[in-house]
Structures are given as C-alpha cells and as structure tokens.
Amino acid sequence: MNFETSYQLILDNVGRFIDLTELEKQKYISLLTEVKVKRKTFLMQAGDIAQYEYFITKGCLKVYTLDEDGAPHISMFAVEDYWTGDMASFMTKEPSRYFIKAKEDSELLGISRANYDLLFQEIPKFERFYRILYQKSLISYIRRSNHGISLTAEERYIEFKRKYPKTVNRITQKDLAGYIGITPEFMSKIISKVNRM
Amino acid sequence: MNFETSYQLILDNVGRFIDLTELEKQKYISLLTEVKVKRKTFLMQAGDIAQYEYFITKGCLKVYTLDEDGAPHISMFAVEDYWTGDMASFMTKEPSRYFIKAKEDSELLGISRANYDLLFQEIPKFERFYRILYQKSLISYIRRSNHGISLTAEERYIEFKRKYPKTVNRITQKDLAGYIGITPEFMSKIISKVNRM
C-alpha cells in the first residue's frame, strides 16, 4: 500500500471525532512513523518497553501474554482501522508483559511517546480525540469483562462470531480459543456443536 | 458531610491531572448536582437512561446487572474518591442494563449529560482530565478482563484482597462472589481454604 492511502485511513479515523485543518493534518502526519511487519514476526515482545502506540492500516496481529505455565492468553486481534499497543507500558515506561505478533504481513502507523506528548501541546484538539477514543474503548472493555465472567464459553464464541464475522475467518481456532479463554480442544468441540445446530 | 468538604474532594481528584484557576473551579462546581442515597436504595435501575455520571464523596455502592436467570453480576464496588455510573447509557442515551444500589448511606456529586457537554465548551482543559481518567480506567479494565479469563477464582479473590484491602471489609461475601464471578457457596469454600493456609 502507498503511504498516501494509509495516511488517508488514519485521518479518516481521527476525523470521526475531531475536525483538523490541512495544516494540522500535515503536522499530525509528521509525528507518525511508518512500520511494516512480516507475518510471524514480532512487533513487540514481553520485557520490551512499548515505544509506540499503533494504528493498523493493513494486516492482522495478535496481542497476547503467556501465563506461568506458558499458556497464551490473547487480549485482542488487531486488524485494519484498529489501534493497538500496550498502553500501560507506553504510559509508565515499564517493561511490557505482552507480545504483539503479525498473523499476516501488516502495515502500521506508530506514534512515539515523545510525539504523543508533543501532539497534545501542538494540537490540543487531540485531547478530545483520545478522550472519545478511550471512552469508547472503555465502554466495550467494561462490557467484555462482564461478559467474560457471566457467559459460558459457547456463548462467548457465538458473541465473537456475531461481532467480528470477518475476523473469525482470518484467525486459527487455536488463537480464538486463546481469546475466548478455553483450550483448543474444547474450542473444537464447541465449533462442531454450534455448526451441527 | 458539609458540601465544602465534598467539593474539596472532587477538586483534589480533578487536580491530580489538570490545574484549574479559582474561576474555573467555581464554574465546574456550579455544573455539579449534590445527591444523597440511603442504604439499600437505588441510585439507578435497569431500564433507566443514565442521567448522571457520579463521583462518590462518602459511602459504598454496588453496580450490577442481572442475567437471564436473575443471577447478579457485580461490575464494581464504588467507594469514596471513585467515579461511577453507566457510561454506555450516559453517552448513547439508551436504557441501561445496570442497577446501582447503596450498600451504605452515600453522598455523591453528579454531572448531567448536558453539563458534561457544556463543561468541554466552557473549560476545554476537561478534555485532558477525562482523557487521562479514561486512559487509566482502560488500563485497569484491560488488566481485569485478562485476569478474569486467566486466573482461577481463588487467585482472583487473593488479588482482590491485595488490591482493595479496605473494601473487602465493607461488603458481604455474597457480593464479593458476584464480583469474582462464582457462587456464594464456592466463595465460602475459597475463603475458609485461604484462611487455613
């Protein structure tokens, strides 16, 4: 993808919540870093300090941790038009416990911590953009953390399919199990049961 | 509690992230509504549209939903210096699925949706305040929704006790079970096991 196109994507995303002048758009874009990651390579690993927050313009990545037993727990699948990273590490500058690995060749736009801080000084309107972005994310995380605790694994799978019908086809059953919070074996059973219904 | 004191609490809370002039403080306070709720009464019920977001200056409330079987799922215990409400309903003006019930006589400061919108026009700095507030909440919800899925009930209980040692003593075991996501019977077993260790 040429960068014109990927800049257009991020400007459209920002444009949903705030209006920018041409000058502000140029300034904003000058603060971004273009990043490409090949399939099966890491954008970030546990132990790293998160240097960037990313906007995905192309591809698919998984964000996950490993528990003490080495079992993966997937916290999100990041696809086009999504923001990703480890915000806790990005803000505190402490080492992350997350891995971010590309499932497909992917293209991202990153903002460094220094530029993120600068952005608010240069274009204070971005406080509003992030206020609304975080507010919306918060609403969906609150819903997810309640659902996670009150629905059965089968219900969570049906919910995921309903909410992200395209993403289901881009990820393996094993990764979906890691997201839903069950073993791949049980995921397999659920899927064959749901398909039979 | 006199209102001087409760205003001081909310101004201190806001003051952690932004600096306000005396004039801005007065303006802000003029947008707030004082609310008292007696123990065992509701601040809000499922079906209501959330008219306010609340800051708690005194007391303890539980925020919960009921699932199809009528079983309660508690999403938070709100105590002094916390913010609460149903942000989804507050923003979209759609009916809430949450109940908020006082566990102790409580005092709150509410901001209505109209005043919340006005606040950003009058004191744009508040975009920054809420950007930071939501960002921090998001970080802790992301952590919680991952923990919820990867820890056992016993581990979640130990984690809760470590993180909110004071709150544990203000709520019943039954409510704690509703928060942890297990039955009161199993909560009872976990507590007697953990105390024996």
Next chain:
DNA sequence: GAAAAAAAATGAACTAGTTTAAGACTTTTA
C-alpha cells in the same frame, strides 16, 4: 510438490466450579 510442521478432531479420565438442600449464625425491622 514432497516432507515437515502445525492445526484440528476425537475420546477417556480428571478437576474447578455449580446446584440443591439443610442447619447455624447475624443483621434488620417492627
């Protein structure tokens, strides 16, 4: 396009957490 590696399916034995029920203890209300 063959070989190697990874993912998916299936089944049997197991465990964390639920359900139901009943009695003891504590708090609330009149």
Next chain:
DNA sequence: TAAAAGTCTTAAACTAGTTCATTTTTTTTC
C-alpha cells in the same frame, strides 16, 4: 427484643471445561 430475613457453612451429586494421548487434515517450507 422477638421475629423475620438474609448471610454463611457444609456436604453430596452434578456439569462445564481441562488434560493427555492419538489420528487426521491443513498449511508451510524448501
């Protein structure tokens, strides 16, 4: 302050989800 209502404990039978082991199918790599 007695009665009622709610909370906590314990235990036995149950179910959703795990673990481990094996085979089949799909994807990746050279």
